[in-house]
Amino acid sequence: MVLLMNIDDNEKWNNIVKNFRNFDVYYLAEYVKAFQAHGDGEPKLFFYEDKNFKAINVFMKRDIERDQNFSGKVQSNTFFDAATPYGYGGFLVEGDVTDENLAALEKEYSRLCMDEGIICEFVRFHPVLNNSEMLSSFYDISKLGRTITIELDSQKQIWDSFTSNNRNMIRKAKKSGVEIYWGRSRELFDMFIPMYNQTMDKDDASDYYYFKNDFYNSILEDLKYNSLMFYAVFENKIISMSIILFSNQHMHYHLSTTDREYKSLAPTNLLLYEAACWGSENGYKTFHLGGGLGSREDSLYQFKKGFNKNSNTYFCIGKKIFDREKYDELIKIRKQDQSFDENNLFFPVYRG
Known part of the structure; x- marks a missing residue:
């Protein structure tokens, strides 16, 4: 059986996903809805089943004509590529x-992508599920960098895995009077949005990371069983906030912001510690914090590493070209722009 589903049947989509032992929040219909609202493309769920073997993949189908570099240069609703949702x-x-079943899966998946007009696919594999290893024959896979995952077996284990510096920062936050709460309400999101945008301003972030109200409304309304806002309060003022996602024993540090005037109080250190403890108390097994910017071992990575000095998870990407002729055709179109560098490391190259 081969199926390609749209987002319009949430229940059927999620029933398929939840029949997989290791599913996570990123595969749920409610998660990808937010990124459809953000303009990332049309969510698709591919399902394959044959005898005693089954597979799923969730991706965003993107109309290439909507890319600013191709607007008016190719027909709309004709050329597509696919990418893992954010x-x-x-x-x-x-x-x-x-190997035989994986080869049959690849054949069916490639055929379907060609039928859908999908030229290539970019995959961000799941570091905790480590699902890249068995797909090396399927994709061109690159290992980009380490990520940090907190194991949540017990509060003692959580605390013991921290670096001594991180423990000191958490003690400092508590001693200073920082308190952590969690909940979900429109008022919390209304406070989060301007704080987060201010953080993006200071980080000189690209336009992509400024999310519109539709995006936040989707998290609030669609992901009501899979998200919480954790927030730090100091002297009756919210100084740090994080959207935490969770499903099927896995937690994720999604979006976060801190008022830089209060950074010295280490509110985020305490917030993530309390979120990890909440996860342990509620039966979750892992809390994935991600890695550094661009998978570098930068200051962000070093901050996260303070929460598990022995973390062994890593981030891999996968690339696959289904239609080489059309892929090269799109590169030729980009070459008309003198600023285009055909040797850029972006994938697909024509979007670089």
């Missing part, structure tokens, strides 16, 4: 995972 994903496979 965050992590990639194929989940279960059952009799043999």
Whole structure:
């Protein structure tokens, strides 16, 4: 059986996803809805089943004509590419995972993508599920960098995995009077949005990271069973906020902001510690914090590493070209722009 589903049947989509032992929040219909609202493309769920083997993949189908470099240069609704929704994903496979079954899956998936006009696919594999390893024959896979995952077996284990410096920062935050709360309400989101945008301003972030109200409304309304806002309060003022996602024993540090005037109080250190403890108390097994910017071991990575000095998760990407002729055709169109560098490391190259 081969299926390609749209987002319009939430229940059927989620029933398929939840039949996979290791599914996570990134595969749920409610998660990808927010990124459809953000303009990332049309969410699709691919499902394959044959005897004692099954697989799913969630991706955004993107109309290339909507890219500013191709507007008016190619027909709309003709050329497409696919990408993992913001965050992590990639194929989940279960059952009799043999070379023969994986080859049959690849054949069906490639055929379907060609039928859909999808020229290529970019995958951000899931670091905690480590689902890239068995797909090396399927994609051109690159290992980009380490990520940090907190194991949530007990509060003692959480605390013991921290670096001594991080423990000191958490003690400092508590001693200073920082308190952590969590909840979900429109008022919290209304406070989060301007704080987050201010953080993006100071980080000189690209336009992509400024999310519109439709995006936040989707998290608030669609992900009501899979998200919480954790926030730090000091002297009756909210000074740090984080949207935490969770599903099927996995937690994720999604979006976060801190008032820089209060950074010295280490509110985010305490917030993430309390979120990890909440996860442990509520039966979650892992809390993934991600890595550094661009997978570098930068100051952001070093901050996260303070929460598990022995973390062994890493981030991989996958690339696959289904239609080389059309892929090269799009590169030729980009070459008309003198500023285009055909040797850029972006994938697909024509979007670089």
